[in-house]
Amino acid sequence: MRRIILSTESGADLPSDLAEEYGVQVVPMHIIMDGKDYLDGSLPVEDIYDYYERTKKIPSTTATNVHEYQELFTSIRENDPDCIIVHVGYTSKASSSFQNAVIAAEEFEDIYLIDALNVTGGLAAIVVYAAQVLKKEPDIEPERLVEKIESVVPKSRLAFIPGSLEFLKAGGRVSNMASLIGTLLKIKPCIELKNGKLMSTKKYRGKMSGATEKLMNDYLSEFNIDREQLYFIYSIGLDESIKQRMDEVAKENGFENVRWIQAGGMISTHSGPGGFGVAGLEQ
Template identity: 75%
Template sequence: MRRIILSTESGADLPQDFAEKHEVQVVPMHVIMDGQDYLDGSLPVQDIYDYYDRTKKIPSTTATNAHEYHDFFTKIRADFPDCIIIHIGYTSKASASFQSAVIASEDFDDLYLIDALNVTGGLAAIVMYAVNLLENEPSIDPDKLIEKIEAIIPKSRLAFVPGSLEFLRAGGRVSNVAYLGGALLKLKPRIELIDGKLVSTKKYRGKMNVVAEKLMQDYLNDYNIDREQLYFQYSIGLDESIKQRMDELAKKNGFKNVKWMQAGAMISTHAGPGGFGIAGLEV
């Protein structure tokens, strides 16, 4: 029986210990800071915020290119000979990375690509779902596994509030008008993935401790999330009291397991410090 290897991108913010334990292969995206290209995962997130404090400039990000994908898939085949690769990629609607994977895949057999139409925790939830499927049914047919993964994609729900509108604006995720209006009124946008695109669906007023609770309440009202697992995402700078409160609310709402995931350098470059997000799978 041939082994199935799962892969994804660093923009999934998949916890390193989880990736290592389940041998999920992760290809890095890029952060460009002060003219230097850093691989996501090799750059401490705090360096991004320190750089901004010093220069008032925000780094940019770039997708993984086709050559890097070719090397990535080649290494997987070398490490796991005769394996079948299923790559669960960062949404193609917000990055060129998935298209690069498509180009690279032309040189490989038994390599399957799935556009997750999601990012960070929403993408991680899909990858973790795939890992669980493989663990529970290690002899599953690859076509059946792909069918199940693709079926769960529309059920992966991510909603987050960035910690800094300045970072979000610089990344081109909101217009200057929306940024200025939000800054003046102290509004924070709720960002969701709609058909793979990052969309501002609502605005909250107040400090992050208040906003986080409103986000949680609205998220659970809007979506019938499987109570078996909930994922929280945060960027460096989120107050510990907020994390504790979110844990309390998750328990109160019947969630059996909660996993916190820190945003990596690439996602943090867009979200800014102190951001908070929620992801889960609908039943």
């Protein structure tokens, strides 16, 4: 039986131990800072925050390009010439990365491309699901695996609270006035993935500790998340007491496994320090 190999982008924030365990190939996206192009993952996240403190600007981010996908697919095939590649990609509604993968794949055979319509932990949840299916059914037909993955794409639910309205403002994601009002009233927007697009939905007032708990309550009320696995996403700077409380809330709600995922450079560039998110798959 031909081996199936999974791949995804760094914007999935897939922890390295899980990527290694399941043999998932991760291709980096890009962060542009001080006129230099850094591969996502090669730059400490703290450098992004330091850059903002110095310049009051945030770095820009760019997609994985066609050539990089060609190199990825070629490298995978060189190591395993007879393999089948299943690429689970970063939402096409927020980046050109997936379309670049589509273009690159035209030069290869037996590559399946799935638009996960999600980012960070929401994308990681889909990738891990795919990896676990493949582990349980190593002889699964690729078409059947793709069918299973596509069936959970609309069930992956991600919601997060950015750590800094200043980062949203600097990135042009909210107006100056909206940011000022938000700061004065201590309003924290909830960002969710809706049909692959990042959208501001609810707003929480008060400290981050209270906002995160409200987010969790709303998230669990709105979505019937599979209790077998839950993902918490955080950007550097989130208070440890909030992490402890979120673990307690997850346990109180019957989750068997909770995995904390640190937001990498790509996501942290948009969310700022101290952000919190939750992701899981609906039953």
